[in-house]
Amino acid sequence: MNEKALMEISEQVKILHHAGDQLCALGEAHDFPAMEYNAKRLLAVVEILEINISDLLEPIDPGEQDAAEHS
Amino acid sequence: MASARTYWNPFLETLPPEKLAALQLKKFQRALAYAYTHSPFYRQKLGRAGIQPEEIRSYEDILKIPTTTKSELQAAQTESDSIYGSLCCLPSEEIAVYHQTSGTTGHPIRQADSRRDWEWWAECWATLLWAQGFRPPDRMIIPFSYGVFVAFWAGHYACEKIGCEVIPAGGLSSEARIDKMRELKASAIMCTPTYALHLAEVAKTMSLDPVNDLHIEKIVCAGEPGALIPATKVRIESEWGASVFDHAGATEAGAWGFECIAQSGGLHVNEAFFLVELLDPETKQPVLPDEEGELVITPLDREAQPVIRFELRDRALWSKELCSCGRSYRLLDGGLRGRSDQLVKVRGVLFSPTTVESVVRQFDNLGNEYQVIVEREHELDKVTVQVELLSGGDSDRMHTELEQQLRIATGLRCHVELKPLGTLPRYEVKAKRFIDRREHDE
Ligand SMILES: [Zn+2]
Numbered sequence: 001m002n003e004k005a006l007m008e009i010s011e012q013v014k015i016l017h018h019a020g021d022q023l024c025a026l027g028e029a030h031d032f033p034a035m036e037y038n039a040k041r042l043l044a045v046v047e048i049l050e051i052n053i054s055d056l057l058e059p060i061d062p063g064e065q066d067a068a069e070h071s
Numbered sequence: 072m073a074s075a076r077t078y079w080n081p082f083l084e085t086l087p088p089e090k091l092a093a094l095q096l097k098k099f100q101r102a103l104a105y106a107y108t109h110s111p112f113y114r115q116k117l118g119r120a121g122i123q124p125e126e127i128r129s130y131e132d133i134l135k136i137p138t139t140t141k142s143e144l145q146a147a148q149t150e151s152d153s154i155y156g157s158l159c160c161l162p163s164e165e166i167a168v169y170h171q172t173s174g175t176t177g178h179p180i181r182q183a184d185s186r187r188d189w190e191w192w193a194e195c196w197a198t199l200l201w202a203q204g205f206r207p208p209d210r211m212i213i214p215f216s217y218g219v220f221v222a223f224w225a226g227h228y229a230c231e232k233i234g235c236e237v238i239p240a241g242g243l244s245s246e247a248r249i250d251k252m253r254e255l256k257a258s259a260i261m262c263t264p265t266y267a268l269h270l271a272e273v274a275k276t277m278s279l280d281p282v283n284d285l286h287i288e289k290i291v292c293a294g295e296p297g298a299l300i301p302a303t304k305v306r307i308e309s310e311w312g313a314s315v316f317d318h319a320g321a322t323e324a325g326a327w328g329f330e331c332i333a334q335s336g337g338l339h340v341n342e343a344f345f346l347v348e349l350l351d352p353e354t355k356q357p358v359l360p361d362e363e364g365e366l367v368i369t370p371l372d373r374e375a376q377p378v379i380r381f382e383l384r385d386r387a388l389w390s391k392e393l394c395s396c397g398r399s400y401r402l403l404d405g406g407l408r409g410r411s412d413q414l415v416k417v418r419g420v421l422f423s424p425t426t427v428e429s430v431v432r433q434f435d436n437l438g439n440e441y442q443v444i445v446e447r448e449h450e451l452d453k454v455t456v457q458v459e460l461l462s463g464g465d466s467d468r469m470h471t472e473l474e475q476q477l478r479i480a481t482g483l484r485c486h487v488e489l490k491p492l493g494t495l496p497r498y499e500v501k502a503k504r505f506i507d508r509r510e511h512d513e
Pocket residue numbers: 331332333334335339394395396397398
């Protein structure tokens with residue numbers, strides 16, 4: 001696994017997050033609880049996928065952090 | 072040497088230390104800003120301390136943030152009419168599940184978790200179960216009462232997540248649990264170390280040999296320390312003929328520590344999900360690398376009821392070595408080394424009930440249970456250690472040997488009382504084996 005694979009996974013997770021948000025909104029708008037609440041559950045899982053990878057995509061460079069502290 | 076699929080998350084678990092530290096800092100900053108914005112308790116606490124989240128830019132800055140105690144959390148709930156008091160960050164419609172602490176040290180704390188939190192709990196447990204070598208088609212029996220304590224609930228959902236079949240053995244007697252284990256050919260058990268020993272005892276009363284009749288391969292222990300106390304670990308392993316793995320967690324914090332399949336004598340800290348600090352209890356400053364300190368923990372991704380720098384009161388020591396499993400998550404050498412609030416002074420000597428456990432469990436002809444009672448007699452502290460003698464044991468010899476070993480280990484004279492097997496209390500969770508009667512005697 002490498003940075004490229006991570007980016008690819010991240011793209012798919014973003015698509016899922018967007019789809020989950022849309023399904024949730026559509027479920028609410030059309031009085032369709034089965035859609036709204038299952039989408040909420042899906043989004044909870046999507047956020048765990050994000051915790052598992054997305055934080056890695058914007059790493060804080062320790063050097064940059066030091067520079068910020070001493071500026 | 073790590074093989075394919077060794078890690079639940081191969082990115083996080085093998086991050087180089089400097090990247091892991093940077094990730095922790097970034098996540099801590101985010102968790103702090105979230106708590107400041109959404110938790111009335113933390114907005115007030117940080118405000119009183121003059122802390123603005125954006126001022127926290129390094130680990131040294133984190134040390135400026137006051138730690139959070141259990142009694143503060145208790146007060147934040149008891150002083151409020153709402154269920155979760157000022158600790159809750161979300162409206163009630165966003166809360167998915169309720170649990171509470173055992174209340175061993177005061178009023179139980181009510182813990183709110185959102186849908187995401189609940190997935191996160193299972194994720195933390197999935198990380199540890201995977202690291203312990205649990206894989207489909209392992210069949211896990213969970214002999215747990217499935218009540219308000221979080222204990223094994225998250226373990227249950229983690230088994231589902233990683234594809235291990237779960238047998239939810241709540242609401243059954245110990246005998247019925249043994250029968251179910253046998254009938255369904257369970258390959259693993261998830262329970263407290265105390266209950267693992269008790270179940271083996273029950274199996275024997277049913278004329279079953281746990282090793283040859285029940286074929287359990289792995290046991291994951293949680294809910295109380297013990298599975299990393301060498302004598303207790305050896306005892307559970309020999310009773311069941313199974314590998315035994317320890318895990319550490321707390322309702323307020325999450326499932327943060329685990330022993331991996333390499334069993335290198337320590338507990339990994341899941342450092343991508345938690346910031347763990349070891350502090351001097353007096354100065355609240357980090358201890359030196361070779362010093363024991365008190366654990367202070369921040370879960371980095373919690374949503375409904377987060378805690379920042381929460382004092383667990385467990386004592387631990389960082390291992391100097393990284394584990395042979397290849398994870399960059401650091402190890403706590405020997406796991407948890409007892410709780411600071413269980414350290415008591417007896418005749419001027421600091422006394423830890425855990426020390427008694429490590430002695431008692433070395434004797435093959437003693438049962439699994441013990442109880443320590445400290446009381447005042449003729450103005451002097453008296454320590455009594457009650458143990459159960461297995462049939463056929465030489466009581467005079469055992470009495471003398473145990474007193475000698477306890478004296479060496481604790482530095483105190485302990486009175487030994489030998490009881491018949493099965494007469495001391497048994498526990499499923501949160502064993503209470505230490506009784507201090509001195510407050511009531513005064
Ligand atoms: Zn390891």
